[in-house]
Amino acid sequence: MNYEMIKAATARLDGHVRHTPLLSSPFLDEIAGRRVLVKAECLQHTGSFKFRGAWSALSALDPPVRSRGVLAYSSGNHAQGVAHAAWLHGVAATIIMPSDAPRLKIANTRALGAEVVLYDRANESREEIGAALARERGLTLIKPYDEPQVIAGQGSVGLEIAEEAHDLGITEAEVLVCCGGGGLTSGIALALEERAPGFRVRPVEPEGFDDTARSLRSGERESNPAQAGSLCDAILTPAPGEITFPIVKRLCGPGLAVSDDEALRAMALAFARLKLVAEPGGAVALAAALFRAAELQSDHVIVTVSGGNVDADLFARALEAHAP
Amino acid sequence: MNYEMIKAATARLDGHVRHTPLLSSPFLDEIAGRRVLVKAECLQHTGSFKFRGAWSALSALDPPVRSRGVLAYSSGNHAQGVAHAAWLHGVAATIIMPSDAPRLKIANTRALGAEVVLYDRANESREEIGAALARERGLTLIKPYDEPQVIAGQGSVGLEIAEEAHDLGITEAEVLVCCGGGGLTSGIALALEERAPGFRVRPVEPEGFDDTARSLRSGERESNPAQAGSLCDAILTPAPGEITFPIVKRLCGPGLAVSDDEALRAMALAFARLKLVAEPGGAVALAAALFRAAELQSDHVIVTVSGGNVDADLFARALEAHAP
Numbered sequence: 001m002n003y004e005m006i007k008a009a010t011a012r013l014d015g016h017v018r019h020t021p022l023l024s025s026p027f028l029d030e031i032a033g034r035r036v037l038v039k040a041e042c043l044q045h046t047g048s049f050k051f052r053g054a055w056s057a058l059s060a061l062d063p064p065v066r067s068r069g070v071l072a073y074s075s076g077n078h079a080q081g082v083a084h085a086a087w088l089h090g091v092a093a094t095i096i097m098p099s100d101a102p103r104l105k106i107a108n109t110r111a112l113g114a115e116v117v118l119y120d121r122a123n124e125s126r127e128e129i130g131a132a133l134a135r136e137r138g139l140t141l142i143k144p145y146d147e148p149q150v151i152a153g154q155g156s157v158g159l160e161i162a163e164e165a166h167d168l169g170i171t172e173a174e175v176l177v178c179c180g181g182g183g184l185t186s187g188i189a190l191a192l193e194e195r196a197p198g199f200r201v202r203p204v205e206p207e208g209f210d211d212t213a214r215s216l217r218s219g220e221r222e223s224n225p226a227q228a229g230s231l232c233d234a235i236l237t238p239a240p241g242e243i244t245f246p247i248v249k250r251l252c253g254p255g256l257a258v259s260d261d262e263a264l265r266a267m268a269l270a271f272a273r274l275k276l277v278a279e280p281g282g283a284v285a286l287a288a289a290l291f292r293a294a295e296l297q298s299d300h301v302i303v304t305v306s307g308g309n310v311d312a313d314l315f316a317r318a319l320e321a322h323a324p
Numbered sequence: 325m326n327y328e329m330i331k332a333a334t335a336r337l338d339g340h341v342r343h344t345p346l347l348s349s350p351f352l353d354e355i356a357g358r359r360v361l362v363k364a365e366c367l368q369h370t371g372s373f374k375f376r377g378a379w380s381a382l383s384a385l386d387p388p389v390r391s392r393g394v395l396a397y398s399s400g401n402h403a404q405g406v407a408h409a410a411w412l413h414g415v416a417a418t419i420i421m422p423s424d425a426p427r428l429k430i431a432n433t434r435a436l437g438a439e440v441v442l443y444d445r446a447n448e449s450r451e452e453i454g455a456a457l458a459r460e461r462g463l464t465l466i467k468p469y470d471e472p473q474v475i476a477g478q479g480s481v482g483l484e485i486a487e488e489a490h491d492l493g494i495t496e497a498e499v500l501v502c503c504g505g506g507g508l509t510s511g512i513a514l515a516l517e518e519r520a521p522g523f524r525v526r527p528v529e530p531e532g533f534d535d536t537a538r539s540l541r542s543g544e545r546e547s548n549p550a551q552a553g554s555l556c557d558a559i560l561t562p563a564p565g566e567i568t569f570p571i572v573k574r575l576c577g578p579g580l581a582v583s584d585d586e587a588l589r590a591m592a593l594a595f596a597r598l599k600l601v602a603e604p605g606g607a608v609a610l611a612a613a614l615f616r617a618a619e620l621q622s623d624h625v626i627v628t629v630s631g632g633n634v635d636a637d638l639f640a641r642a643l644e645a646h647a648p
Binding site for chain 1 (some may be wrong): 366367428434595599600615636643644648
């Protein structure tokens, strides 16, 4: 896994993924006490950065392999990214989702052209179902983060950040990245190591699910005690990835963690000041920029808003509680 | 008022306004029955395209005149655009607002660096107050739409649309523009006449406030019977402008009108499918693309989402009623 793979993936992504804007607001700068630049990856196709990694992985497959179709396990953003990238490649996607996943996400994934296979979380194993389907149909599994071509695709966000920051004359910055398994974090860090060496990536996680921050402190991959219990569903992962963590460990600064309530406050501010829809897991980096000023050093903070796939009820709740 | 002024304004705007993205979603294409491309001008500085016209007008003033400061009447998007553009130019802005304007809009305009002068709608004339202040302080009035340099600034949206559509290989399209006084509509139409002659601009207004559509039918500037009574406050104007209307009449196709409820539905779909915050008046063009299919002809429809300055309560109401 290296910078050259990110460059190659970015070339494959050209014309297929959106170059998302880098936004800002004087109101956010005021709260943060420094300049805050927001990489609006919620505006990416399918509403999250996951489409980049999915496109990268699909486009890297040998055509005869790809034509047999792809498989993913996911109830969320990765599912939609893989479904849409597969449809655009003209190949079948099978997505294994828990039968109690939100109906809207199941409907969206189907509408994006995927075959959704539902399983019963309590009594069935998605891995067994997936392995059987892969064997029967010759499908290729696209992992959500611990897969070099997926990391390479997410790294294209880092190249865009480097280019945009360069145009603004910014040579030193902390780059706060919403972190689950570390695919986006490690991809951005590898891209910036090469293209913006004065930038430091810092992972941001939900409080209580800060496996990456704890792993950075101990030097070993640490697990989260729980698998659920935060609103930030998109970035709740059991532990840092086997491939992603060594990169994160080598390149990233200390992790940060924010509460669900701070994520909701950041969502309300993204609504009011940026006109963006962020989901809780996609808002943690912005929350850290706004509410963890004492833990930051640089005059410029660049944050990812990594996704916007949030139910209307929860979004309305964030506005009701926190809109300025 | 001509294309050369738009080119000159766009050069002055370079590096100061955002080049906003052109977004799309297969879910919206499905509803519309054609390809829908969304120019996300709600992501512009201050949350609406008005910043472009304000910057254009400010930057066109002679420096000694500009340094004495500028004046605007507005309770909405034009106020924030002028306030921020003036602050960035290092000159004073005085904004005359009704004392019953939403407190948040007053607060935002002040926070953007303007002096807000409140007046009592019932007993005072904003024109008299403005004229007195302009005389006393030597301020220059920046009109919201019937001003060539403002139109020239809004026209920069048209140049961006032409460029983006060209990159996508689109040579024929209807361009639906949210229309109040016609500054954005006439500016885009002039830009596209030169740069994308296969495109036709069509103004979109709220039902009951379709002065431009009626004026296009009669060939004369028609007025609206009422001044209030739609949620689309940003685009309620008494009649088409004296400068804007001849341009709109020469270049634009038949107008369209949508209901407040359709604007709210479009807001909910922009939330779910584009991750954008649109205000009612900024969502009418998208509403027309989605819900007026029979009145449209072309395979490609390009719509402006012209602003996103909406109160949280109203936004939550749109989601509750209409989110998919």
